[in-house]
Amino acid sequence: MRFKASYFNLSGALIGENIRRFWALSVLSFIGYFLAGILPIIFSYSRLDGMSWQIQQLLNNQYFPYGFLHLVVPVVAAVILYRYLHSPGSVTMVHGLPLTRAKIFNSNFLSGIILIVLPLIVTTLILLLLVKPVFAYGGTEDLFTITLVLQWFWQSLIVVTSVYGIGVFAGVVSGNTALHMLLGFGFNGLLPALYSVSLAYFNEFLFGFDGISRWFDLAAGIMPYTKAIQIQGSFSLGLTIYYIAFFLVVLVTSSFLYHKRQLEKAGDSLVFKSAGIVICYLIAFFGMSLMAFYFNTIPLIQEMESQGHMMFYFGLLVGIVIFLYIGRMIVSKTPRVFNRESLKHLVVYTLVALLFVLAIDFDFTGFEKRLPKISKVESASLTDLEFSDDYMRYDPVFFKGFENEETNRAEFIFADPENIIALTNFHQGLLDNRTELEKNEKYWSSQSLAIKYDGSGIFDMARRYLVPRSIISDSKDLKEIFESGEFKTKYSFKSLAVLEPTWIRVYNELLRNSTVDSYGVKTINNAKDIESLIAAMEEDFQKRTWEQHMDTKAPLASMELAFSGIASPIDERYGHYSDSYYEEENGIKTRIMPLVIRSSDTNTITWLKAQGYFEGLRIKGEDISYITVYHENQDFYENEAWTEDTYIYQEKYGVDWMDRFPKVIIDKPEDIQMLLDSYITSGINYGDTYYGVITFRKTAPFASSLYNYQNGMQGGEDPLKGGITADYNIYFDSENLPPLLEKAFRSAK
Amino acid sequence: MITVKNVSKSFEGFMALSDLEMNVKKGSIYGLVGTNGAGKTTVIKHIAGVYKENQGLIQIEGEPVYDNSFIKERIGYVPDDLYFFGSYSLKEMGRFYKGIYPNWSQERFDAMVARFGLNPNQKLTRFSKGMQKQATFILTMSTRPDYLILDEPIDGLDPIIRKLVWKYIVDDVAEREMTVLVSSHNLREMENICDAIGIISGGKMVIERDLDELRSDIHKVQLAFSDKEKAEGELESLNILHREHRGSVELLIIRNRKDEVEALMEKVKPVIFDMLPLTLEEIFIYELGGADDEIQGIIF
Numbered sequence A: 001m002r003f004k005a006s007y008f009n010l011s012g013a014l015i016g017e018n019i020r021r022f023w024a025l026s027v028l029s030f031i032g033y034f035l036a037g038i039l040p041i042i043f044s045y046s047r048l049d050g051m052s053w054q055i056q057q058l059l060n061n062q063y064f065p066y067g068f069l070h071l072v073v074p075v076v077a078a079v080i081l082y083r084y085l086h087s088p089g090s091v092t093m094v095h096g097l098p099l100t101r102a103k104i105f106n107s108n109f110l111s112g113i114i115l116i117v118l119p120l121i122v123t124t125l126i127l128l129l130l131v132k133p134v135f136a137y138g139g140t141e142d143l144f145t146i147t148l149v150l151q152w153f154w155q156s157l158i159v160v161t162s163v164y165g166i167g168v169f170a171g172v173v174s175g176n177t178a179l180h181m182l183l184g185f186g187f188n189g190l191l192p193a194l195y196s197v198s199l200a201y202f203n204e205f206l207f208g209f210d211g212i213s214r215w216f217d218l219a220a221g222i223m224p225y226t227k228a229i230q231i232q233g234s235f236s237l238g239l240t241i242y243y244i245a246f247f248l249v250v251l252v253t254s255s256f257l258y259h260k261r262q263l264e265k266a267g268d269s270l271v272f273k274s275a276g277i278v279i280c281y282l283i284a285f286f287g288m289s290l291m292a293f294y295f296n297t298i299p300l301i302q303e304m305e306s307q308g309h310m311m312f313y314f315g316l317l318v319g320i321v322i323f324l325y326i327g328r329m330i331v332s333k334t335p336r337v338f339n340r341e342s343l344k345h346l347v348v349y350t351l352v353a354l355l356f357v358l359a360i361d362f363d364f365t366g367f368e369k370r371l372p373k374i375s376k377v378e379s380a381s382l383t384d385l386e387f388s389d390d391y392m393r394y395d396p397v398f399f400k401g402f403e404n405e406e407t408n409r410a411e412f413i414f415a416d417p418e419n420i421i422a423l424t425n426f427h428q429g430l431l432d433n434r435t436e437l438e439k440n441e442k443y444w445s446s447q448s449l450a451i452k453y454d455g456s457g458i459f460d461m462a463r464r465y466l467v468p469r470s471i472i473s474d475s476k477d478l479k480e481i482f483e484s485g486e487f488k489t490k491y492s493f494k495s496l497a498v499l500e501p502t503w504i505r506v507y508n509e510l511l512r513n514s515t516v517d518s519y520g521v522k523t524i525n526n527a528k529d530i531e532s533l534i535a536a537m538e539e540d541f542q543k544r545t546w547e548q549h550m551d552t553k554a555p556l557a558s559m560e561l562a563f564s565g566i567a568s569p570i571d572e573r574y575g576h577y578s579d580s581y582y583e584e585e586n587g588i589k590t591r592i593m594p595l596v597i598r599s600s601d602t603n604t605i606t607w608l609k610a611q612g613y614f615e616g617l618r619i620k621g622e623d624i625s626y627i628t629v630y631h632e633n634q635d636f637y638e639n640e641a642w643t644e645d646t647y648i649y650q651e652k653y654g655v656d657w658m659d660r661f662p663k664v665i666i667d668k669p670e671d672i673q674m675l676l677d678s679y680i681t682s683g684i685n686y687g688d689t690y691y692g693v694i695t696f697r698k699t700a701p702f703a704s705s706l707y708n709y710q711n712g713m714q715g716g717e718d719p720l721k722g723g724i725t726a727d728y729n730i731y732f733d734s735e736n737l738p739p740l741l742e743k744a745f746r747s748a749k
Numbered sequence B: 001m002i003t004v005k006n007v008s009k010s011f012e013g014f015m016a017l018s019d020l021e022m023n024v025k026k027g028s029i030y031g032l033v034g035t036n037g038a039g040k041t042t043v044i045k046h047i048a049g050v051y052k053e054n055q056g057l058i059q060i061e062g063e064p065v066y067d068n069s070f071i072k073e074r075i076g077y078v079p080d081d082l083y084f085f086g087s088y089s090l091k092e093m094g095r096f097y098k099g100i101y102p103n104w105s106q107e108r109f110d111a112m113v114a115r116f117g118l119n120p121n122q123k124l125t126r127f128s129k130g131m132q133k134q135a136t137f138i139l140t141m142s143t144r145p146d147y148l149i150l151d152e153p154i155d156g157l158d159p160i161i162r163k164l165v166w167k168y169i170v171d172d173v174a175e176r177e178m179t180v181l182v183s184s185h186n187l188r189e190m191e192n193i194c195d196a197i198g199i200i201s202g203g204k205m206v207i208e209r210d211l212d213e214l215r216s217d218i219h220k221v222q223l224a225f226s227d228k229e230k231a232e233g234e235l236e237s238l239n240i241l242h243r244e245h246r247g248s249v250e251l252l253i254i255r256n257r258k259d260e261v262e263a264l265m266e267k268v269k270p271v272i273f274d275m276l277p278l279t280l281e282e283i284f285i286y287e288l289g290g291a292d293d294e295i296q297g298i299i300f
Helices: A013-044 A045-059 A064-086 A088-096 A102-132 A146-173 A177-205 A213-221 A224-230 A237-260 A273-296 A310-332 A340-361 A417-432 A434-439 A469-474 A476-482 A485-490 A508-513 A527-543 A571-572 A602-610 A634-638 A645-652 A669-678 A707-711 A739-747 B040-047 B090-102 B107-118 B129-144 B159-176 B188-190 B209-218 B228-235 B258-268 B280-287 B293-299
Strands: A380-381 A410-412 A446-452 A461-467 A505-508 A522-524 A555-564 A581-585 A590-598 A625-631 A664-667 A688-696 A725-735 B002-009 B015-025 B029-033 B055-060 B075-078 B149-153 B179-184 B196-201 B205-208 B219-222 B240-246 B250-255 B270-275
Touching: A013 A045, A013 A064, A045 A146, A064 A088, A064 A102, A064 A146, A064 A177, A064 A224, A088 A102, A102 A146, A102 A237, A146 A177, A146 A224, A146 A237, A177 A213, A177 A224, A177 A273, A177 A340, A213 A224, A224 A237, A273 A310, A273 A340, A310 A340, A380 A417, A380 A664, A410 A417, A410 A485, A417 A446, A417 A461, A417 A476, A434 A461, A434 B209, A446 A469, A461 A469, A469 B209, A476 A485, A505 A508, A505 A527, A508 A555, A508 A725, A527 A602, A590 A602, A625 A669, A634 B179, A634 B250, A664 A669, A664 A739, A669 A688, A669 A725, A725 B205, B002 B040, B015 B040, B015 B205, B015 B219, B029 B040, B029 B159, B029 B188, B040 B149, B040 B179, B075 B129, B075 B270, B090 B107, B090 B129, B107 B129, B107 B159, B129 B159, B159 B179, B188 B196, B188 B280, B205 B209, B209 B219, B209 B280, B219 B258, B219 B280, B228 B258, B250 B280, B258 B270
Parallel strands: B029 B179, B029 B196, B075 B149, B149 B179
Antiparallel strands: A380 A410, A380 A446, A446 A461, A505 A522, A505 A555, A555 A590, A581 A590, A625 A664, A625 A688, A688 A725, B002 B015, B002 B055, B196 B205, B219 B250, B219 B270, B240 B250
């Protein structure tokens, strides 16, 4: 029989009867929307600003009760309208009526749309009546406007009709109501779930696969329901068109299958044989993936450093066997599926599944080794410039030219051809060092680096690698990029979005974190001073080398620049901070850029000394009584005694918990000064660390400000020489241990 | 007229109907008889436009039935497996049917509800099975169908209601030339009502006949002769399907026209000559000319 699509072929009588039968669903749905969303607004109407977050969540479809209703109501509507297909009596009665299949399908479909959309319309009308200005704390954007309400309605309409369409599709392919309900919910998450699980495989096997960040957005975006939960704000025009097209495809497919559906199969699990196979294989796919990833977490042999993917494949095979048979039981509606037919499916599916996994594992598509053709690259980017203590100094919110409004820390995008080449070379170097990267022996200092290439002939050239700090530091290519004109111009103090900071503060990081009054902080308010200091800092930045930038040694001092008038669109919309600090003073919104002063920043240091701001930024050796350096190593924890609770240990052995560790005491002033000049603050291997506890002399000018003095925790007379410990440790590790300490610990053994 | 031509239907490898042929004349009452699982309900659902045949053609007045709303408006179908919208009363179902069927007669509906003594405001799910069947029958008849299809309609009905049901059917056949197709597994039941009978077995039509035609052609006679030898020669000219000796009396089943038989009896002048009525059952037994297990199962 020719399939004729006649979507306007409707039966008013059937639609009317459906509304009469199922109006309660609309009413209950509206009651849900009303009680969960509208009633709280009405109760708090005189002080709605206090509900700004909830209103924002509601109108962005991030509000759980509404999300629940958006999913459950359409699926239930689909189930109740199409359940007549699932029993012989009802399917006979309905199809015995003088209505064509098209009329029956279309009329029931439209009935469902009416039932689920009516409550939305009523809710929208009430919200429109309630609209009034609402602002988040600290925000300036009105969060409760007519436009936002209408956007909410439009987005909700797309969501509920899509969920409903999928629910109807599930009803057409399934043969009983229980499976219809299950598939109605399941199919709505199926594509994102399939996509996400596939991403998990790519992430597991493909070296360089950037699975987490942007691909997840894509996964969520496949279906409007998951996208609505994931994003804040309305769907873009492109997405809207895609969702409407998706809905139409689902509608047409459901209609087509409805015409093909054999009514005599009412009561079977699945009406179409191919649907049965698909469902069975989907169950097997998800089940095998679950087992594979679970087994992958179990070490085959405890001491084995690298077991490859043996356990993964083992779990995969176990999962295939178990879940394929479970799938067969579900679609056949019987536990007796241990027969030749099932064995045939097991063999077929196993081959397909293994092919899928092996294709990824052995990278049949050449994904891992692929580099773009340089001639096609128009721009490239490197994210996560968190290589040093002052990474927040590069927050794009402070600089002109960063257009990406969706993220707080946008990519640093290169357009200079030389930088693109350098980045590509760096990328090639990572591929050449794959073994080292995969071993990830220096995990404590590894950095997650994302590289991306864009160009008209390029598709999906984004990669992410966990790169040891040593490779980053030693990279000639990254050096070239950092020291390039493009980089230095983009992050120049002359490229600030607001050129003049309101004030600048300088301070000793150690004392700032150890004293109750942030001892030693100096503030520069004078505009001329600020200008000349910025000029000095600019000179230092322009001459700074990559090696200086990547130096792990503790900075000389820290600095904060405060800016007023820099608005982040994200902050304005949601009224909360981004990563750069956000301080309100006298009603003026201030954004703070933290920086460090390196020993190589000679211009800045000279300026601070000349202006008298340098005093107190460095701790003098003479203020320190001694430094106790402890050596903590993960290997120590194999000894049971090491793992005992602090207080139990102290009670049992009569010594302080920290005294479990080997320690040395450094008390010569020149040695103390050497330690102060060489401790590190980044790339620390916490698995084998040497940390120094400083005991200040009571005569130190800031002694009385120290937390430990104030709290009396470890203050007062100490057995050795009398002093007060700082609530701040200095660190070394085995890679940069000063010879002095190395010798001292050797002697102490 | 309902025409079923070479219709086959299979369900997952099982052949439910196999090259079935059937013809129901307009204005007649056709009884479709078969054992359980013979295919009666399957063929009826095809004729009602519920199922689609794999092969062959099902037509009413030359029009295919499947997905043909114009034909289906004129079909009234009472299935074996009843279904009503949940929590609906008879009145509410009537309202629904009124909106769907253009020939709906509210007057008839009200009259039949009263006649059958059903409460129109009570939920149909609260009715007994027999009452539900009555309700379905009322709803169907109120659509004033030109073609009435009944799948084992009087199972569970008491004798009085059964009589009422048949009365309505027969009246409509007489008044409006309504065509009726009724299925049953009981040949005896069909005997007094049907104009034609079809026996279906294993998805195939085994035999299909007009009852009048059958009855006019086949007779049961009891004979006794004084001169048996002389009579024997004369009897050879008859088409004797079955012969039985009961002492001096002979019981013959003869397929000849009545006047032919009577004329011969005039000639041989038997001592005893009785022409006895044949049941439908007997007609079919002798028509098939011997013991057929399948048919035995149907008719006994």
